[in-house]
Amino acid sequence: MDGARRAxxxxxxxxxxxxxxxxxxxxxxxxxxxxxxxxxxxxxxxxLTPAAAASVQTASAQxxxxxxTGSPQEIQVITRAGQKQMLAKPGVDAVGARDPDVIVVExxxxxxxxxxxxxxxxxxxxxxxxxxxILYKDWPILGDVSVYAASGALAAGYQGxxxxxxxxxxxxxxxxxxxxxxxxxxxAGVNTDTxxxxxxxxxxxxxxxxxxxxxEAHALALDGTPGLVIGRxxxxxxxxxxxxxxxxxxxxxxx
Numbered sequence: 251m252d253g254a255r256r257a258x259x260x261x262x263x264x265x266x267x268x269x270x271x272x273x274x275x276x277x278x279x280x281x282x283x284x285x286x287x288x289x290x291x292x293x294x295x296x297x298l299t300p301a302a303a304a305s306v307q308t309a310s311a312q313x314x315x316x317x318x319t320g321s322p323q324e325i326q327v328i329t330r331a332g333q334k335q336m337l338a339k340p341g342v343d344a345v346g347a348r349d350p351d352v353i354v355v356e357x358x359x360x361x362x363x364x365x366x367x368x369x370x371x372x373x374x375x376x377x378x379x380x381x382x383x384i385l386y387k388d389w390p391i392l393g394d395v396s397v398y399a400a401s402g403a404l405a406a407g408y409q410g411x412x413x414x415x416x417x418x419x420x421x422x423x424x425x426x427x428x429x430x431x432x433x434x435x436x437x438a439g440v441n442t443d444t445x446x447x448x449x450x451x452x453x454x455x456x457x458x459x460x461x462x463x464x465x466e467a468h469a470l471a472l473d474g475t476p477g478l479v480i481g482r483x484x485x486x487x488x489x490x491x492x493x494x495x496x497x498x499x500x501x502x503x504x505x
Contacts, residue, residue, distance in 0.1 A: 272362040345381035357477040
């Protein structure tokens, strides 16, 4: 098991399940290549101190019934340089606060059932904390239709409708074919004629962004979707809103 995945599975707190991932196999050779291309700036930094880790448990417990979670475990964080690179020119706008003090990054696939399960949790987190923002990073790992959906959502961004496309696809049914993607986007109000033109005219930019997201996800040692980075804290898998609120609170102390 990767170090990041193992550390995340040991996170203290409430309502976390690191086992719920849509997994993408990747060879050791490709992972090494991806890491070298990124310069390894996203590799995990030193673990948090027990005192800092304990604050996650405390903040989470404020929003849920107390549980005996034992002694605080170590939490892995990404480097500050990695966070800076991750947030630089991401290709899409973040959702939420215009000047957030904590940014939540999600690596997701439109056909990942766990990503779909996480939608109401992220919406609740935004509703309960006006100082955060969420940055969605398309990471299509579940086949050609996932790639088509991700590229379609990014192409919709050129008509100012990335978020409309994202919300329609992530909240919709499992995608079985490309025509289904187009129908969902058209129903959501995306001009699909313009979309197809933008798919072609911006094909290189869209492909480069998807490749960048793939490189980042592997540099984070993510095994699949969803993958969350709360501030600089790595969370592979799904979690409930109380747990994420604890991580947000912790992020405000470890900048």
